[in-house]
Amino acid sequence: MRSIILATAALALAYPASAQQQQQQVPGFVQASAPPAEAPPVAPIPAAQQRTIDRLQAAALESDHAYEIVESLVSEVGPRLAGSEAEARARDWAVGMLRANGFTNVRIEPFTLPYWDATREEAHIVSPGIERPMVAAALGGSPSTPEGGLTAEIVRFADMAALEAAPNSAVAGRIVFIDEHMSRAQDGSGYGVAVRKRGRCAPVAQAKGAAACLIRAVGTDTHRFAHQGGSSRQAQGASLPAMSISPADADVLANLIQRGTVRVRLDIRADIRENAQSGNVIAEIRGRERPDEIVLLAAHLDSWDMGQGAIDDGAGVAIVSAAARLIRDLPRRPRRTIRILLAGAEENGVHGGAAYGQAHANETHVVALESDFGAGRVWRFDTRFAESAAPYTRAFQRALSPLGVLPGNNQADGGADVNAIREAGTPVVDLSQDGTDYFNYHHTPDDTLYAIDPAALRQNVAAWATFVYLAADTDWTFRGAPAAQ
Structure with a gap:
């Protein structure tokens, strides 16, 4: 207790009272009180x-x-x-x-x-190494790939802005991979940013000559799930195969791309009706x-x-x-x-x-x-x-x-x-x-x-x-x- 008292005294010496506090300690000093703030009106509830x-x-x-x-x-x-x-x-x-x-x-x-429904939705890493499946989901509105699937080299972008800024030559003939992570927030505000790639990847990539789109799942989990989502028709008349892959598979894909060329096969069958x-x-x-x-x-x-x-x-x-x-x-x-x-x-x-x-x-x-x-x-x-x-x-x-x-x-x-x-x-x-x-x-x-x-x-x-x-x-x-x- 004595040490606390000494410490308090030291603080008082180091940080003397403010001018206002000193004035209040002067005999006969009277401070003018500020008028109380008026409370905002509240409708009465009977x-x-x-x-x-x-x-x-x-x-x-x-x-x-x-x-x-x-x-x-x-x-x-x-x-x-x-x-x-x-x-x-x-x-x-x-x-x-x-x-x-x-x-x-x-x-x-x-x-x-x-109407749109995916009856087949498969994605495989073809190379390097032995072919292996990824956990993937076709995005709503995606068309079918050709019979037997579509195989192409992957090109990775950190977000949609990077894809939009890329020259056509970097994209043409490749499968675009948007590897943007989603931020967790109590009000869900991270979703509006992260979900942009789900609707924008296909039209932007198609205009640059891409073969297909992959996106990191729009979610905050680390489970090996590929989040679904999308509209019944792709935006702006796009007709590019598009898929979501799980966070774990997105990590593997990103790691492999750092090492060299990566090729992926997508296989989508979609039931599309009016x-x-x-x-x-x-x-x-x-x-x-x-x-x-x-x-x-x-x-x-x-x-x-x-x-x-x-x-x-x-x-x-x-x-x-x-x-x-x-x-x-x-x-x-x-x-x-x-x-x-x-x-x-x-x-x-x-x-x-x-x-x-x-x-x-x-x-x-x-x-x-x-x-x-x-x-x-x-x-x-x-x-x-x-x-x-x-x-x-x-x-x-x-x-x-x-x-x-x-x-x-x-x-x-x-x-x-x-x-x-x-x-x-x-x-x-x-x-x-x-x-x-x-x-x-x-x-x-x-x-x-x-x-x-x-x-x-x-x-x-x-x-x-x-x-x-x-x-x-x-x-x-x-x-x-x-x-x-």
């Missing part, structure tokens, strides 16, 4: 609504109904490639699930889309006073087929359905209509979201949001509201704070399947989930029920029920120019 919010949160945190929903989807339907018979079974499953949960006006709104059938599944809780004003809750039904579609996006289907079910079970329906959109064909081009936006463009959407980032805990609340709606934002933040949700920004995205109505002026929010580990599982065989933490899923349902109920049971408006940051 006591009855607050009691309902408390009730919803408590019920959500005690219920595993959401887990039961996603377990049913994974077990009874499984993976659901857009436009496939499995996706059709998922629509039928969704209609039955939504009706069993007491929602009204349940229906399928059909649309068509181009006008495949898909559809959106819709359900509602009709508003008691303002039924024409819609609070839209979205998730997507389809999935890639290497995994089971549990976190992408079975978890989202479960979260929005379970949250809406809690609200449906209240003694009194909210003022506005709550609409569930379980969109089809999101993975290969957001076809369901586009179809919904076109079909429902003339309806009044008060606010929209989508759950499509797995099952991690909601940690932040973001909006895209008018300046005048800032007091409502703060009220939502206050209501969500008992769940550990932090205030965010006013640059919410809303989600892919609500993008069409967001661009038409509908306000959106993000109940942002912790995505630190999401891209370990995304579009891989590990997208299974094991990737879902039931406790985190319950917290998601509580956050969604809180926001959706309050948005639907008030007369608050959020539309207008977004507030300045």
Whole structure:
């Protein structure tokens, strides 16, 4: 103790009091106090609504109904490639699930889309050494290779910028390999950078005369998985065979390229058809006073087929359905209509979201949001509201704070399947989930029920029920120019 006292005294000698502190020690000195900062306005939540919010949160945190929903989807339907018979079974499953949960006006709104499915997807290192396979997945929209596959020398680029800057002579006749790593982030922001190569490699490489494209898997895991992904048609009219390879195989390929010339064979068979059938599944809780004003809750039904579609996006289907079910079970329906959109064909081009936006463009959407980032805990609340709606934002933040949700920004995205109505002026929010580990599982065989933490899923349902109920049971408006940051 004595040593601590001596050390403290030494610090006091070394760092004397500031001028302000010295003035405060002068007898008779009076410091003028600064006026307290005025607290920003917060919209009041009536006591009855607050009691309902408390009730919803408590019920959500005690219920595993959401887990039961996603377990049913994974077990009874499984993976659901857009436009496939499995996706059709998922629509039928969704209609039955939504009706069993007491929602009204349940229906399928059909649309068509181009169909793509890889029936063979193989990649081998041909030389140097003995031929050996890599773990690979054809990227959505890739055409088939010639019969027997395509063999060519590999040319490596660290990222898309390097490929774009390369002369045609460095690329022509070769297989382009984009070896860019993805950064891990809680908000998933590394994905936007890393995924660029998935859509841009084929058109850029084809324009330079390449034979094919390979990319390091777009993910943050170190498993020997090749992440799937891509649209049903390659961008800008490209028709270049394109594949993703696992991180481990990408490392081997990069190491071999440092030693000398490397040749690879790709073998892809793709089933490509026009006008495949898909559809959106819709359900509602009709508003008691303002039924024409819609609070839209979205998730997507389809999935890639290497995994089971549990976190992408079975978890989202479960979260929005379970949250809406809690609200449906209240003694009194909210003022506005709550609409569930379980969109089809999101993975290969957001076809369901586009179809919904076109079909429902003339309806009044008060606010929209989508759950499509797995099952991690909601940690932040973001909006895209008018300046005048800032007091409502703060009220939502206050209501969500008992769940550990932090205030965010006013640059919410809303989600892919609500993008069409967001661009038409509908306000959106993000109940942002912790995505630190999401891209370990995304579009891989590990997208299974094991990737879902039931406790985190319950917290998601509580956050969604809180926001959706309050948005639907008030007369608050959020539309207008977004507030300045």
